[in-house]
Amino acid sequence: MVKLTIHLNLILGFSISAILLTVVGVTQFLGLPTQLTLILIVLSIAIVMATGFAIYRSITRPINRIMQAVKEISKGNFDAEINLKGLNRDELGELAFHIDQMKRDLKEKENMKDEFISIASHELRTPIQPILNYVELAKRRLIEPDIAFDTIVTQARRLKALADDILDASRIEGKRLSLNIQFFDINEVIERVLEEKKLALSPEVTISFTPIQDPTVSADKLRIIQVLSNVIGNAVKFTKKGSIEVRCSIIDQYTYLQISVADTGGGIPEEIFTRLFTKFASKSVEQGTEHGTGLGLFICKGIIEAHGGTISGTNNEQGGATFRMTLPLNKRTGMM
Ligand SMILES: Nc1ncnc2c1ncn2[C@@H]1O[C@H](COP(=O)(O)OP(=O)(O)OP(=O)(O)O)[C@@H](O)[C@H]1O
Ligand SMILES: [Mg+2]
Structure with a gap:
């Protein structure tokens, strides 16, 4: 941002110098009185500075907003708002709009990932409880070991199949499914x-x-x-x-x-x-x-x-x- 400010100041400096030279040249050519020349010079500088400041604001304002939002997004805060109000549909406005869109996509992906983890962990937990129950029952000799083993093996297989499915689903999502x-x-x-x-x-x-x-x-x-x-x-x-x-x-x-x-x-x-x-x-x-x-x-x-x-x-x-x-x-x- 400092570099951009320097560049904008340089442009402003060159513009003021060019206008000063033009005004002085024109007034001398027309033979106008010194007082009028001075007034014209002050007026020109004021106009150039006001216009320069307006241009400077119109460039740095959206950049500031974009920079702040990108900083928040990079910290994982997908709720960071880019205030798009008042931004023109020029290149910077367009950039802000696309970053805002990207942020919403990232947020959706993050939510989907959270949902996936929450459902997957719930599903993985389901077969574990009967395994623990039957182990406990068999340990206390409240059930025939063979019956307990059958249930434990069935649930363990279910657990393995589920873990395999979750792994496959994440491979597919990450486009990492390799074929033999x-x-x-x-x-x-x-x-x-x-x-x-x-x-x-x-x-x-x-x-x-x-x-x-x-x-x-x-x-x-x-x-x-x-x-x-x-x-x-x-x-x-x-x-x-x-x-x-x-x-x-x-x-x-x-x-x-x-x-x-x-x-x-x-x-x-x-x-x-x-x-x-x-x-x-x-x-x-x-x-x-x-x-x-x-x-x-x-x-x-x-x-x-x-x-x-x-x-x-x-x-x-x-x-x-x-x-x-x-x-x-x-x-x-x-x-x-
Ligand atoms: N032939 C079918 N007839 C009726 N409904 C079906 C049929 N095939 C799939 N479905 C429906 O689509 C859903 C999704 O099928 P999918 O194979 O993805 O899951 P699932 O069989 O329930 O579980 P999983 O395959 O993960 O063990 C099923 O739960 C069922 O509601
Ligand atoms: Mg199925």
Whole structure:
């Protein structure tokens, strides 16, 4: 700021000198009396100084406001206000406006991070309590050790899965998800996931699978299994009657592989629909044990998009939901 003041003073000095020279030159040329020349000189200096001061204020005022706000933002105070009132829409006004916008974005991100930490820590705490309870009961010999171990192992697995999901979600958010691309048979992978998920299938539900002819793809096998596990797992969880149809097909003139999972369950709840692929998009646990942490589809979207594909979910007219995933079939993005 000191340097800017020096520069502005120099400009003001040069302007005054130039005007003085001009006034003196013009008055001498016109042969005006000395008194009038003096009055004109004083008047000119006053006008130049007043204009200079106004220009100086119009430049330093917004800079001061911006500097103060940036100092506060750098300390983590995202509530710092840049008073945009009275600022012109010139370059400095524009800069102040963008800094104000950046501050609001940072504040939103900070709030989202706080919310993420608070929900994640709450979710992580949930399986810990039953573990402690069952250890205590087994220690006091109030319960058969085998029963206690079963519950402890189940809850410990839940804890691990949750910790893995939280880690994946933060990797996706930080754009740090790395893929391990390899060739594999997509039909085989889907069949494997279906076999596993069938164990939790309601007796009144049937599962069908339509494979593709040329099943070799190149993608991150474990990540694709993770996606299919969640999407097919959701269909199994939310379908109590009817059928689940998994279908593999080639679409868009052999440019994409599409995997669709259609069920005849209750359909995606209205309140979840708009935030289906966001973090913790789940109903509260009290509303049904099927509803999990709500990180599954957020992670699926991150994985599919990292492969250059898309994922969508819709409710069927005749009931139930359909999820569609596409993966590109060109060498540039890894799929074949
Ligand atoms: N096939 C489906 N039918 C009906 N609702 C669904 C279906 N798939 C997802 N949903 C809704 O979308 C929500 C989010 O799904 P997501 O897989 O992200 O979370 P979740 O299964 O509840 O928990 P998580 O996968 O983290 O264990 C679900 O809780 C459910 O409300
Ligand atoms: Mg899920």
